[in-house]
Amino acid sequence: MSANWRDQRDKASRRWFYALFFLLPLTVVFGHRGLAPWLLLASLPAFARGAFWQSAFGKLFDNPSFGDPRFACFVSLLFLCLWIFLSGFWSPKHHFDLLFYVLGPALVGASVIWFALSLTREWAWRMGEAFLWSLVAGMAILSFEGVSEGFLRATLPPGGATDDRTRDIIALGRGVTALAPALFPAAAIAVRQWSRKAALFVLAMGVAAAVTNDVLANVVAIGAGLAAAALALGAQRITLKLAGWGAIAMLVLSPAIAALIPVDAIFAIVERNASAETVMTMSSSLHRLAIWKASAAEAISCLPFGCGADYARMWNATAPMVMVPGEPAALSVIPNHPHNVFLQIWLELGVPGVVAVAAFIWYGLAALLRARLSKAVGAAAVGAFVAILVSVMVEGSLWQVWRLAAMALAASGVALAHMLEKR
Numbered sequence: 001m002s003a004n005w006r007d008q009r010d011k012a013s014r015r016w017f018y019a020l021f022f023l024l025p026l027t028v029v030f031g032h033r034g035l036a037p038w039l040l041l042a043s044l045p046a047f048a049r050g051a052f053w054q055s056a057f058g059k060l061f062d063n064p065s066f067g068d069p070r071f072a073c074f075v076s077l078l079f080l081c082l083w084i085f086l087s088g089f090w091s092p093k094h095h096f097d098l099l100f101y102v103l104g105p106a107l108v109g110a111s112v113i114w115f116a117l118s119l120t121r122e123w124a125w126r127m128g129e130a131f132l133w134s135l136v137a138g139m140a141i142l143s144f145e146g147v148s149e150g151f152l153r154a155t156l157p158p159g160g161a162t163d164d165r166t167r168d169i170i171a172l173g174r175g176v177t178a179l180a181p182a183l184f185p186a187a188a189i190a191v192r193q194w195s196r197k198a199a200l201f202v203l204a205m206g207v208a209a210a211v212t213n214d215v216l217a218n219v220v221a222i223g224a225g226l227a228a229a230a231l232a233l234g235a236q237r238i239t240l241k242l243a244g245w246g247a248i249a250m251l252v253l254s255p256a257i258a259a260l261i262p263v264d265a266i267f268a269i270v271e272r273n274a275s276a277e278t279v280m281t282m283s284s285s286l287h288r289l290a291i292w293k294a295s296a297a298e299a300i301s302c303l304p305f306g307c308g309a310d311y312a313r314m315w316n317a318t319a320p321m322v323m324v325p326g327e328p329a330a331l332s333v334i335p336n337h338p339h340n341v342f343l344q345i346w347l348e349l350g351v352p353g354v355v356a357v358a359a360f361i362w363y364g365l366a367a368l369l370r371a372r373l374s375k376a377v378g379a380a381a382v383g384a385f386v387a388i389l390v391s392v393m394v395e396g397s398l399w400q401v402w403r404l405a406a407m408a409l410a411a412s413g414v415a416l417a418h419m420l421e422k423r
Contacts, residue, residue: 013045014126021130025138028175029145030153035178036405039108042412046111051118069366076363077106080349080356084309087349091308098309101399109408116415124419128189131416132202135186138179139205145172146212173215177391178406180206180222184229184383185413188376192420199376216285221390229383236378237369243382244365247389248358254342254393258296263289263322271325283326288394290322292340294333299346306350310399312337337397344398374421377414384410 020042027034046052066072081099088096119127145152150168183206190199203226210218232239250257266289270279298307298315307315313336321330338344345353368381388407396403 009048010123013048014123016045017042017127018130021134024134025141028138028178029141029172030156032171032174032178033402035409036105036401039105039112039405039408043108043111043115046115052111052114055114055118069363069370073360073363073367076356076359077103080353080360083349083352083356087306087308087353089308090305091311091348092314093310095308095310098399101401102404105401105404105408109405109411112408112412113415116412117419119416119419124416125193128193128416128420131413132186132189132193135179135182135413136202136205138175139183139202139209142172142175142179142209143205143212146209146214169213170215173213173218174402176206176209176213176215176218177221177395178402178409180210180218180225180391181384181387181406181410182413183222184225184380184387185377185410185417187383188380188417189413189420191376192417217391217394220394221387224390225383225387228386229379232379232382233375236373236375236382239382240365240368240378243385243389244361247361247385250389250393251342251345251354251358251361254340255296255299255346258292258340258343259300261289261293263293267323267325274325276326279326281326283324286326287322287324287331288339290324290331290333291335291338292343294319294322295338295340295343295347298334299343299350302347302350304351306346306348306353309348311348312344337399339395339397341392341396341398348398371418373418377417377421380417381414384414 020038024038027038064071066075081103084099084102085096088094088098116124116127141152150172153168153172183203187199187202190202206222207219207226210222228239228243267286270282270286274282295312302311312334315334316332316336319332319334322333323330338347345357349356373381388410391403
């Protein structure tokens, strides 16, 4: 390949990424589900390079060894996707295509990570600036939308103000969810590109967006991520290990923990002691307790292989109802998913799914420990991981592709911050 062709290709790729980073804030504000196709578009420069196919996959399979945590992590992912496919045979609706909901974002995200790790010094600097400004702009617009109760979503075409403004507000909260994990690598890039004070400003923008959009899960996720990142600044390896082992422990123990939730006692205490306004505010969280307990009991009944991919959506039609304080009518003990990815894995994929996900986390942790990250980048990795962990434990679903794309966006940000330190 001639040098002139490579220069033209790189220039086109750079402009492509600039356009995508310009669109990212608009994507999460006006359609958070668009993050998945956004990630696919971001992967095209990597897929168009022969070096990606040679190095990304060639190195994994030329000398395959479980001593290489990257290879073991990839095999764990493939096993999980194979099991998702096989579970379709006993799933009520026989969904055989759901493996692509997991495999697609993983492979596309891996290509973007590879691209970030292959950048020259000049490329890394420019891409870091674009990533950073995109996150700041996204959080700023989301904060404005939170304060103005969705002004832009209500006034801009195509639809204008919707009949149900609650849906708009929830969508804005999901926009914050989509950007929250990437907030931490953005702060690490800010330390390198700008200053420590600028990094604190970036984090403060994320907190403001979470608070103003009034989704408790986002506030808790970012708060937990900040606490974990602060710990990692002083003890990176220990904090990484605690986060990884803690995630595996929560995955393994989630049915036992959820089964022990005293739902009836908690409902009785809330109804007896809380005001009507407080009860209405808490109703969503209280409903989630009933969901988790019911999902745990159903998961145990489906052991060892699980009830099949997407079983929760089918179960919704026949599941029991529960009276939740603050709600005018009885609600199902299972909506479209258990609002906890770990419980969903137990429920739908059983022990093999749990083993695959635990192995993926274990080997992914080993790969991070081998990478010898700087203090700032290590803290960013821990903060993003803990923020993701909180989100998947209180509201996520394995079949929401945009959530997996959000994880890939954060991982690519960590890779970009790491490359900036190396360069």
